Amino acid sequence: MGTGKAGGAHVRGIIVLLAALAIAWLAGGEFVAKHQPDVIYPGPGVTEVRRLSDYHPGLAGGPGDTNVYVLEGTQPGATVLVLGGTHPDEFAGFMAALILVEHAQVQQGRLIVIPQANASGFTHNLAGEGHPAYIDVETPGGLRRFRFGARATNPVHQWPDPDVYVQASGQQLSGSETRNLNRAYPGRPDGTLTEQVAYAITELIRREGAAMAFDLHEASPEYPVINTIVAHPRMMELAVMATMDLELQGIAIGLEQSPAALRGLSHREWGDYTETLAALFESANPSQGRLRGRTGAELVLEGQDPLYERAAALGRLYVPFGPEGHPLESRTGRHLSTLKAFFEMYSLLNPLDGISVSGLPGYEELLANGVGAYLQPPR
Numbered sequence: 302m303g304t305g306k307a308g309g310a311h312v313r314g315i316i317v318l319l320a321a322l323a324i325a326w327l328a329g330g331e332f333v334a335k336h337q338p339d340v341i342y343p344g345p346g347v348t349e350v351r352r353l354s355d356y357h358p359g360l361a362g363g364p365g366d367t368n369v370y371v372l373e374g375t376q377p378g379a380t381v382l383v384l385g386g387t388h389p390d391e392f393a394g395f396m397a398a399l400i401l402v403e404h405a406q407v408q409q410g411r412l413i414v415i416p417q418a419n420a421s422g423f424t425h426n427l428a429g430e431g432h433p434a435y436i437d438v439e440t441p442g443g444l445r446r447f448r449f450g451a452r453a454t455n456p457v458h459q460w461p462d463p464d465v466y467v468q469a470s471g472q473q474l475s476g477s478e479t480r481n482l483n484r485a486y487p488g489r490p491d492g493t494l495t496e497q498v499a500y501a502i503t504e505l506i507r508r509e510g511a512a513m514a515f516d517l518h519e520a521s522p523e524y525p526v527i528n529t530i531v532a533h534p535r536m537m538e539l540a541v542m543a544t545m546d547l548e549l550q551g552i553a554i555g556l557e558q559s560p561a562a563l564r565g566l567s568h569r570e571w572g573d574y575t576e577t578l579a580a581l582f583e584s585a586n587p588s589q590g591r592l593r594g595r596t597g598a599e600l601v602l603e604g605q606d607p608l609y610e611r612a613a614a615l616g617r618l619y620v621p622f623g624p625e626g627h628p629l630e631s632r633t634g635r636h637l638s639t640l641k642a643f644f645e646m647y648s649l650l651n652p653l654d655g656i657s658v659s660g661l662p663g664y665e666e667l668l669a670n671g672v673g674a675y676l677q678p679p680r
């Protein structure tokens with residue numbers, strides 16, 4: 302071996318190392334940028350902005366803390382909690398909650414909205430799934446950019462995952478579910494970050510005496526629980542009324558009762574551990590499915606996918622899937638119309654203690670104008 306050959310290998314090694322560092326530096330910038338919070342503009346209805354750590358000081362200053370928007374009406378009535386962003390890659394849930402914060406006004410009662418329930422989950426995304434890092438939403442005053450997060454808490458904030466996640470109830474789940482906010486309820490004040498976030502939300506429901514609480518989700522079109530309301534047994538009567546109201550409006554929707562044996566889920570544990578009437582909604586989003594084709598921001602926004610059209614033709618889906626797909630407006634519109642139906646049915650049964658909210662676009666209105674029409678323009 303001559304020294305010249307060894308020297309060449311040495312130089313090549315340094316070049317490879319420098320190239321790797323350059324790529325890491327470039328990629329690192331993108332990772333760090335995802336920790337910048339999204340800009341949310343409180344709309345005319347917001348009367349107070351709180352933090353989730355107000356309900357569990359252990360979260361203060363950490364990655365699980367998140368804004369809690371209060372919209373209080375002039376007439377006393379029921380308090381209602383709405384969560385978006387439990388799963389930060391289920392974009393329509395986040396958008397529906399954001400429209401409440403930026404556009405809704407409350408006349409009777411009080412609305413409490415947490416648009417990014419799992420704040421840590423918004424700080425990363427599943428690049429391996431082809432998921433976009435950001436989604437641009439067009440408003441009449443220009444584009445608004447939002448982070449497209451991942452389903453679970455960022456492992457940078459909660460690590461390592463155990464082999465088996467033993468849920469507070471004793472139920473055993475796969476280790477990665479330990480970072481799933483919707484398996485963490487009712488939460489533990491001294492538990493993992495995800496369990497502490499769950500605990501703070503349960504505490505909020507208890508302390509604020511929320512009469513109803515809603516958790517907005519999306520799932521893939523091949524998942525059986527889709528375009529569906531999942532309601533706690535005590536919520537079923539209202540849910541049946543809301544379902545009938547939606548069907549009368551031409552919005553087909555399913556209804557299921559929270560299974561007793563599946564623990565850690567919002568609708569089940571909020572209903573068991575507090576007095577609230579709890580429900581979760583699922584809209585159909587092809588960007589989450591296994592059958593999808595090309596994946597990117599367009600798929601999240603437009604919800605159109607020829608492979609899902611084929612799957613629908615083969616009878617493999619639980620929702621219709623035509624060329625129009627399931628665009629963001631339609632999915633967000635379903636969430637808002639379902640919330641509206643619950644508000645109205647609750648107020649019908651409790652006229653002196655109801656909840657009355659204005660400024661929520663109807664389903665057809667959202668389809669016509671787009672989600673951005675009901676968000677604040679960028680400043």
Ligand SMILES: [Zn+2]
Nearest residue numbers: 388391518519
């Ligand atoms: Zn979900």
